[in-house]
Amino acid sequence: xxxxxxxxxxxxxxxxxxxxxxxxxxxxxxxxxxxxxxxxxxxxxxxxxxxxxxxxxxxxxxxxxxxxxxxxxxxxxxxxxxxxxxxxxxxxxxxxxxxxxxxxxxxxxxxxxxxxxxxxxxxxxxxxxxxxxxxxxxxxxxxxxxxxxxxxxxxxxxxxxxxxxxxxxxxxxxxxxxxxxxxxxxxxxxxxxxxxxxxxxxxxxxxxxxxxxxxxxxxxxxxxxxxxxxxxxxxxxxxxxxxxxxxxxxxxxxxxxxxxxxxxxxxxxxxxxxxxxxxxxxxxxxxxxxxxxxxxxxxxxxxxxxxxxxxxxxxxxxxxxxxxxxxxxxxxxxxxxxxxxxxxxxxxxxxx
Amino acid sequence: xxxxxxxxxxxxxxxxxxxxxxxxxxxxxxxxxxxxxxxxxxxxxxxxxxxxxxxxxxxxxxxxxxxxxxxxxxxxxxxxxxxxxxxxxxxxxxxxxxxxxxxxxxxxxxxxxxxxxxxxxxxxxxxxxxxxxxxxxxxxxxxxxxxxxxxxxxxxxxxxxxxxxxxxxxxxxxxxxxxxxxxxxxxxxxxxxxxxxxxxxxxxxxxxxxxxxxxxxxxxxxxxxxxxxxxxxxxxxxxxxxxxxxxxxxxxxxxxxxxxxxxxxxxxxxxxxxxxxxxxxxxxxxxxxxxxxxxxxxxxxxxxxxxxxxxxxxxxxxxxxxxxxxxxxxxxxxxxxxxxxxxxxxxxxxxxxxxxxxxxxxxxxxxxxxxxxxxxxxxxxxxxxxxxxxxxxxxxxxxxxxxxxxxxxxxxxxxxxxxxxxxxxxxxxxxxxxxxxxxxxxxxxxxxxxxxxxxxxxxxxxxxxxxxxxxxxxxxxxxxxxxxxxxxxxxxxxxxxxxxxxxxxxxxxxxx
Ligand SMILES: Nc1ncnc2c1ncn2[C@@H]1O[C@H](COP(=O)(O)OP(=O)(O)O)[C@@H](O)[C@H]1O
Ligand SMILES: [Mg+2]
Numbered sequence: 001x002x003x004x005x006x007x008x009x010x011x012x013x014x015x016x017x018x019x020x021x022x023x024x025x026x027x028x029x030x031x032x033x034x035x036x037x038x039x040x041x042x043x044x045x046x047x048x049x050x051x052x053x054x055x056x057x058x059x060x061x062x063x064x065x066x067x068x069x070x071x072x073x074x075x076x077x078x079x080x081x082x083x084x085x086x087x088x089x090x091x092x093x094x095x096x097x098x099x100x101x102x103x104x105x106x107x108x109x110x111x112x113x114x115x116x117x118x119x120x121x122x123x124x125x126x127x128x129x130x131x132x133x134x135x136x137x138x139x140x141x142x143x144x145x146x147x148x149x150x151x152x153x154x155x156x157x158x159x160x161x162x163x164x165x166x167x168x169x170x171x172x173x174x175x176x177x178x179x180x181x182x183x184x185x186x187x188x189x190x191x192x193x194x195x196x197x198x199x200x201x202x203x204x205x206x207x208x209x210x211x212x213x214x215x216x217x218x219x220x221x222x223x224x225x226x227x228x229x230x231x232x233x234x235x236x237x238x239x240x241x242x243x244x245x246x247x248x249x250x251x252x253x254x255x256x257x258x259x260x261x262x263x264x265x266x267x268x269x270x271x272x273x274x275x276x277x278x279x280x281x282x283x284x285x286x287x288x289x290x291x292x293x294x295x296x297x298x299x300x301x302x303x304x305x306x307x308x309x310x311x312x313x314x315x316x317x318x319x320x321x322x323x324x325x326x327x328x329x330x331x332x333x334x335x336x337x338x339x340x341x342x343x344x345x346x347x348x349x350x351x352x
Numbered sequence: 353x354x355x356x357x358x359x360x361x362x363x364x365x366x367x368x369x370x371x372x373x374x375x376x377x378x379x380x381x382x383x384x385x386x387x388x389x390x391x392x393x394x395x396x397x398x399x400x401x402x403x404x405x406x407x408x409x410x411x412x413x414x415x416x417x418x419x420x421x422x423x424x425x426x427x428x429x430x431x432x433x434x435x436x437x438x439x440x441x442x443x444x445x446x447x448x449x450x451x452x453x454x455x456x457x458x459x460x461x462x463x464x465x466x467x468x469x470x471x472x473x474x475x476x477x478x479x480x481x482x483x484x485x486x487x488x489x490x491x492x493x494x495x496x497x498x499x500x501x502x503x504x505x506x507x508x509x510x511x512x513x514x515x516x517x518x519x520x521x522x523x524x525x526x527x528x529x530x531x532x533x534x535x536x537x538x539x540x541x542x543x544x545x546x547x548x549x550x551x552x553x554x555x556x557x558x559x560x561x562x563x564x565x566x567x568x569x570x571x572x573x574x575x576x577x578x579x580x581x582x583x584x585x586x587x588x589x590x591x592x593x594x595x596x597x598x599x600x601x602x603x604x605x606x607x608x609x610x611x612x613x614x615x616x617x618x619x620x621x622x623x624x625x626x627x628x629x630x631x632x633x634x635x636x637x638x639x640x641x642x643x644x645x646x647x648x649x650x651x652x653x654x655x656x657x658x659x660x661x662x663x664x665x666x667x668x669x670x671x672x673x674x675x676x677x678x679x680x681x682x683x684x685x686x687x688x689x690x691x692x693x694x695x696x697x698x699x700x701x702x703x704x705x706x707x708x709x710x711x712x713x714x715x716x717x718x719x720x721x722x723x724x725x726x727x728x729x730x731x732x733x734x735x736x737x738x739x740x741x742x743x744x745x746x747x748x749x750x751x752x753x754x755x756x757x758x759x760x761x762x763x764x765x766x767x768x769x770x771x772x773x774x775x776x777x778x779x780x781x782x783x784x785x786x787x788x789x790x791x792x793x794x795x796x797x798x799x800x801x802x803x804x805x806x807x808x809x810x811x812x813x814x815x816x817x818x819x820x821x822x823x824x825x826x827x828x829x830x831x832x833x834x835x836x837x838x839x840x841x842x843x844x845x846x847x848x849x850x851x852x853x854x855x856x857x858x859x860x861x862x863x864x
Contacts, residue, residue: 217722217723217725218721218722218723219709219713219718219721219722219723220721222706222709222723225702226699226702226710229699229700229701229702230695230696230699230700230701232692232695232696233695233696233697233698233699233710235658235678235696236656236658236678236688236690236696236697236710237678237679237682237710237711238657238677238678238679238680238681238682239679240677240679
């Protein structure tokens with residue numbers, strides 16, 4: 001039965017309130033969850049959301065986790081506005097890490113200053129290429145990008161696994177599937193001694209500003225928006241639809257690839273099988289939670305990073321299962337989608 | 353009870369929007385079985401009043417009596433329970449669903465889809481509105497979509513049926529059908545509130561009329577006792593201007609040439625174009641008459657570039673452009689007003705300023721890939737002022753405008769792009785008489801400045817008023833254009849119905 005009917009004029013205010021409602025609902029259900037697990041909700045929340053931020057080290061870790069999420073979500077949001085749904089950022093991140101990491105492995109020992117910039121560029125290209133494949137498939141064969149991007153994620157992780165078990169395995173690594181540790185020339189410099197936060201932060205800040213300008217002022221962003229809101233109007237105005245597909249997928253692949261380099265040339269410091277704890281997927285939630293707005297995404301990415309951190313803290317000091325992070329992310333997305341559904345639609349009142 | 357009671361009585365209804373007073377102290381009453389017209393310019397407040405009756409908009413003050421009892425209708429579901437049905441000016445159907453699914457969506461009671469389909473078929477046939485319940489809505493013509501809306505009201509046995517500009521998008525035949533249906537409903541005691549800008553329709557259909565201007569009631573009339581001119585005067589408060597077509601003295605050269613254009617429609621319910629040739633010269637208006645569904649949509653898409661065709665099938669100012677998309681044809685001086693305003697000619701959720709950007713961005717609104725939003729804003733403001741678009745300003749969302757006002761905005765925007773060739777579909781659909789006259793005169797003046805204009809319309813009167821030459825598109829074939837002086841309405845009407853005489857296509861020559 002159809003219980004919802006569309007609203008003529010969905011409220012803009014509510015659209016920005018929805019993330020807050022989702023957060024509140026997540027906290028509420030989360031506390032029931034903690035209580036059911038026999039923990040005091042208040043103490044748990046303290047461990048989850050407050051403790052990580054009581055130390056400088058915690059803040060540094062927060063930024064480290066927020067950076068890739070924010071970077072990827074910026075790229076994804078462009079496509080989401082144009083209704084091009086790239087859900088394979090995780091794969092693009094991996095390929096970006098492989099491209100950038102490959103240079104790090106091959107040339108890191110030269111110690112040359114160009115190594116790190118070359119890794120960044122290569123990572124961006126790698127991610128962009130991995131995004132370009134679904135673009136080609138969509139423009140050529142009309143293949144749904146939701147499927148192709150997701151499937152290519154599995155291809156990418158097998159590619160990574162192959163490289164780690166074969167060609168790029170560290171010969172002195174006791175057969176662990178991982179590369180050599182990168183030389184300093186292939187790593188982002190630390191910003192503050194003793195903390196892991198590194199100079200890739202500047203890339204993210206630059207990206208946020210660039211995306212903000214792009215969204216606020218560029219004609220291309222306007223074209224993409226029209227394509228998403230009213231495809232017939234975009235065709236009428238003569239905005240090329242294929243270009244939209246290419247741009248959306250390549251730019252989101254590019255940012256994901258950059259995030260991949262940020263991980264391997266940053267906190268991870270090598271190529272291995274765990275370069276991303278699902279940043280590419282979590283960034284989808286971040287993009288929508290941030291209302292596809294560049295600054296909203298910064299806030300949402302920071303919150304999502306806190307959930308990652310809190311999840312780790314909860315495992316350590318509350319002996320909670322690792323799934324706790326996923327549960328909180330999932331609840332957040334669920335409640336957000338729920339809130340959005342009621343912003344665009346209203347409950348039909350039963351006659352009688 | 354001594355005297356029969358009014359079905360609906362409105363007393364002192366007022367409704368204020370932030371920028372305008374849409375309804376100011378409106379009173380009217382409708383008897384059972386009465387067909388009552390609401391007349392007024394675009395933006396007079398007619399739709400707002402109807403939405404108040406239907407519970408879709410809440411009045412600021414005033415009373416509503418239903419069969420003599422005071423009622424407070426706070427939502428459409430409640431209105432439907434009272435027996436009020438409404439067909440909106442903008443359709444609200446889901447394209448990907450079938451007819452019967454769309455109808456099921458608004459029913460308030462539980463239903464069984466198969467049984468409902470049978471009922472839909474029954475009701476639609478009883479009232480002469482044939483519909484296939486299982487067709488998907490996206491494949492329906494505008495007229496058929498409207499039937500869906502009407503049938504879905506009829507299924508709920510309404511006592512009052514509101515129709516907001518139902519015929520502005522209908523073919524003449526469909527209008528006749530609709531009128532039969534409405535008369536039949538009235539004879540069964542259903543009251544009807546009817547909004548239209550077509551005064552002759554009002555005269556043939558309606559028993560009484562309330563005239564509105566600027567949100568106020570300015571008078572009532574018995575339409576049969578008036579003339580279209582006197583009704584128009586009551587609506588716009590002055591005499592209706594007459595269009596003048598001055599002679600054109602500039603250089604004559606072909607701007608649009610269509611050469612043996614054939615195009616198979618990829619829509620299973622579409623019409624394929626067969627061997628169409630046509631020339632439109634600078635300084636003239638060529639009118640194409642015909643009933644929608646005879647290849648109009650396909651021809652327009654092929655000319656605008658939304659569908660690309662063989663390179664040499666379409667020429668623009670001497671250049672073969674058939675293979676170019678809409679954007680690149682616009683770069684070469686083409687502008688286009690499509691028949692769907694919301695969603696094609698304009699993006700519903702965006703402001704008028706941002707909708708100005710849609711096709712106006714070539715007018716120096718961007719630099720280094722960045723948009724100068726102040727210029728788009730200024731462009732929209734100019735368009736609003738010059739074409740008298742009644743709206744809340746350049747920041748108003750396109751979907752908040754009434755149909756006629758949005759049409760004025762889109763036509764105005766395209767004219768302001770300084771085109772070489774202008775293609776217009778249904779220039780005055782839903783536009784009130786005063787504004788229609790203004791738009792027609794603007795098109796005439798534009799053509800006399802050396803622009804080539806192609807108008808596709810179902811309204812013969814309009815075509816005869818502004819066209820220099822007239823052709824007919826029927827079943828995907830285009831007749832040879834005839835000079836207006838040589839064409840007569842009757843033979844054009846017959847051709848529209850598809851009755852080509854054998855010689856027609858070859859013999860008649862178009863004087864330049
Ligand atoms: N939702 C709205 N918000 C603001 N202004 C509106 C809204 N709906 C209508 N208006 C304004 O109210 C006036 C009357 O509109 P409407 O009732 O649609 O006129 P009509 O149907 O007679 O053409 C217009 O000036 C219109 O711009
Ligand atoms: Mg209206």
